[in-house]
Amino acid sequence: MEQGDHQQHKKEEEALPPGFRFHPTDEELISYYLVNKIADQNFTGKAIADVDLNKSEPWELPEKAKMGGKEWYFFSLRDRKYPTGVRTNRATNTGYWKTTGKDKEIFNSTTSELVGMKKTLVFYRGRAPRGEKTCWVMHEYRLHSKSSYRTSKQDEWVVCRVFKKTEATKKYISTSSSSTSHHHNNHTRASILSTNNNNPNYSSDLLQLPPHLQPHPSLNINQSLMANAVHLAELSRVFRASTSTTMDSSHQQLMNYTHMPVSGLNLNLGGALVQPPPVVSLEDVAAVSASYNGENGFGNVEMSQCMDLDGYWPSY
Amino acid sequence: MMKSGADLQFPPGFRFHPTDEELVLMYLCRKCASQPIPAPIITELDLYRYDPWDLPDMALYGEKEWYFFSPRDRKYPNGSRPNRAAGTGYWKATGADKPIGRPKPVGIKKALVFYSGKPPNGEKTNWIMHEYRLADVDRSVRKKNSLRLDDWVLCRIYNKKGVIEKRRSDIEDGLKPVTDTCPPESVARLISGSEQAVSPEFTCSNGRLSNALDFPFNYVDAIADNEIVSRLLGGNQMWSTTLDPLVVRQGTF
Numbered sequence: 417m418e419q420g421d422h423q424q425h426k427k428e429e430e431a432l433p434p435g436f437r438f439h440p441t442d443e444e445l446i447s448y449y450l451v452n453k454i455a456d457q458n459f460t461g462k463a464i465a466d467v468d469l470n471k472s473e474p475w476e477l478p479e480k481a482k483m484g485g486k487e488w489y490f491f492s493l494r495d496r497k498y499p500t501g502v503r504t505n506r507a508t509n510t511g512y513w514k515t516t517g518k519d520k521e522i523f524n525s526t527t528s529e530l531v532g533m534k535k536t537l538v539f540y541r542g543r544a545p546r547g548e549k550t551c552w553v554m555h556e557y558r559l560h561s562k563s564s565y566r567t568s569k570q571d572e573w574v575v576c577r578v579f580k581k582t583e584a585t586k587k588y589i590s591t592s593s594s595s596t597s598h599h600h601n602n603h604t605r606a607s608i609l610s611t612n613n614n615n616p617n618y619s620s621d622l623l624q625l626p627p628h629l630q631p632h633p634s635l636n637i638n639q640s641l642m643a644n645a646v647h648l649a650e651l652s653r654v655f656r657a658s659t660s661t662t663m664d665s666s667h668q669q670l671m672n673y674t675h676m677p678v679s680g681l682n683l684n685l686g687g688a689l690v691q692p693p694p695v696v697s698l699e700d701v702a703a704v705s706a707s708y709n710g711e712n713g714f715g716n717v718e719m720s721q722c723m724d725l726d727g728y729w730p731s732y
Numbered sequence: 733m734m735k736s737g738a739d740l741q742f743p744p745g746f747r748f749h750p751t752d753e754e755l756v757l758m759y760l761c762r763k764c765a766s767q768p769i770p771a772p773i774i775t776e777l778d779l780y781r782y783d784p785w786d787l788p789d790m791a792l793y794g795e796k797e798w799y800f801f802s803p804r805d806r807k808y809p810n811g812s813r814p815n816r817a818a819g820t821g822y823w824k825a826t827g828a829d830k831p832i833g834r835p836k837p838v839g840i841k842k843a844l845v846f847y848s849g850k851p852p853n854g855e856k857t858n859w860i861m862h863e864y865r866l867a868d869v870d871r872s873v874r875k876k877n878s879l880r881l882d883d884w885v886l887c888r889i890y891n892k893k894g895v896i897e898k899r900r901s902d903i904e905d906g907l908k909p910v911t912d913t914c915p916p917e918s919v920a921r922l923i924s925g926s927e928q929a930v931s932p933e934f935t936c937s938n939g940r941l942s943n944a945l946d947f948p949f950n951y952v953d954a955i956a957d958n959e960i961v962s963r964l965l966g967g968n969q970m971w972s973t974t975l976d977p978l979v980v981r982q983g984t985f
Contacts, residue, residue: 436748
């Protein structure tokens with residue numbers, strides 16, 4: 417079996433002319449590969465192997481892949497952790513995959529319709545919630561809940577990209593003027609309350625947070641979330657204006673390092689901003705977030721580049 | 733924009749993303765030695781006759797970057813400097829040349845930027861070229877009655893903003909959609925509703941617009957979500973933890 421796989425792997429590689437690699441866009445992974453897999457379980461991609469991610473450790477996955485140099489692609493069935501629950505079982509023999517960041521919507525580049533969702537996970541050794549973080553990263557792509565291709569089956573196919581965030585990766589990312597690891601760190605906290613998280617019970621997750629990440633006792637999470645929803649559109653406008661106008665020479669210099677493609681610009685610019693007050697009231701969530709974000713322009717720069725990086729596969 | 737040759741029928745997701753070594757060893761060396769090329773994806777074209785925004789339409793293959801085999805001419809009959817005039821502008825070198833190959837370099841990679849207009853008053857654009865030439869070639873030898881410096885160099889062309897702008901000025905193109913989506917009424921209403929964040933004055937200068945062009949369009953929404961939630965979870969801790977990006981960023985450079 418193993419030797420057969422090796423021969424097949426070698427055969428596949430030889431069929432490609434030099435310089436060609438499997439670098440699918442998020443949209444291609446969902447619209448072509450995932451849709452075909454859901455329609456026909458026997459569908460096999462030239463570069464995507466079937467694998468049970470619950471029975472494989474991440475370091476075993478590269479040898480099970482059909483193709484790939486620094487990232488590997490798999491089809492996998494995701495089963496529920498409980499018969500009637502909505503949480504997915506992500507444990508392996510030696511550890512578990514933990515979600516990081518927010519789920520990202522993937523759109524059809526021609527029709528702009530939503531085709532699926534992308535989730536980023538990091539592998540932890542040991543048992544939750546005291547696992548040890550590793551450098552193995554997974555992007556999981558699934559159809560969105562209202563897709564016409566979705567069936568009523570409990571088991572659902574997903575397509576995954578697995579890669580190892582190595583020193584070489586860090587060096588590459590650094591020269592691209594962005595920091596993926598920081599991006600993940602920032603989003604770890606946000607993922608607890610992500611609207612894409614199907615978990616309706618917040619408190620059980622919050623109890624697992626380390627002490628310094630516990631919400632302030634006086635805060636009412638439900639009310640705050642509602643307030644966020646109400647003001648989100650307005651805040652987005654304020655943040656755009658705030659960030660663009662607070663850009664100073666050091667930020668402009670940083671921009672010179674940016675080589676990420678931008679397919680379109682849709683900016684809503686405001687006028688000159690007053691300097692936000694250094695001390696703000698905790699009760700006024702909207703004002704606090706606005707003024708805080710205005711002071712953290714540098715972070716915004718980094719964040720945007722992280723997001724761009726995910727969608728771009730430049731030559732190595 | 734991608735055009736696929738008859739021999740290049742791959743399933744979705746397969747792309748030409750070569751390393752520098754692959755470009756030099758498998759494509760440029762073979763081309764210069766008149767040997768067969770592994771795949772018909774690199775167009776033969778004297779790209780110095782054209783502006784870079786016209787080149788994608790002439791390429792055999794490519795989505796965001798396009799590859800060409802091109803000859804190079806001398807600037808002067810007895811010199812070895814290449815003539816960089818092209819179309820309605822010129823290519824200007826940027827950065828250091830990079831040797832390709834180990835232990836002895838086989839090729840040399842040079843990065844160039846396209847400027848519209850006449851030197852030295854050209855206007856910088858976002859079009860970039862990576863030029864690969866053979867390393868061990870005596871370019872002082874001149875053919876009779878010819879300005880030819882290299883029969884073939886391999887060039888990768890791309891726009892660093894990822895869009896193909898047909899006109900000379902990228903800034904001019906970029907400004908228009910931004911202006912169209914800058915309605916004074918809604919901004920004014922926003923200003924009056926958020927006193928702590930914005931000033932009563934509202935101006936929309938070209939300088940500010942130019943700066944704004946550097947930002948991707950959807951960065952703020954994600955950050956808004958992230959910061960709001962971080963605030964809820966972190967309390968006062970957030971001030972210290974989110975200073976990390978500054979430290980990390982400064983360390984990187």
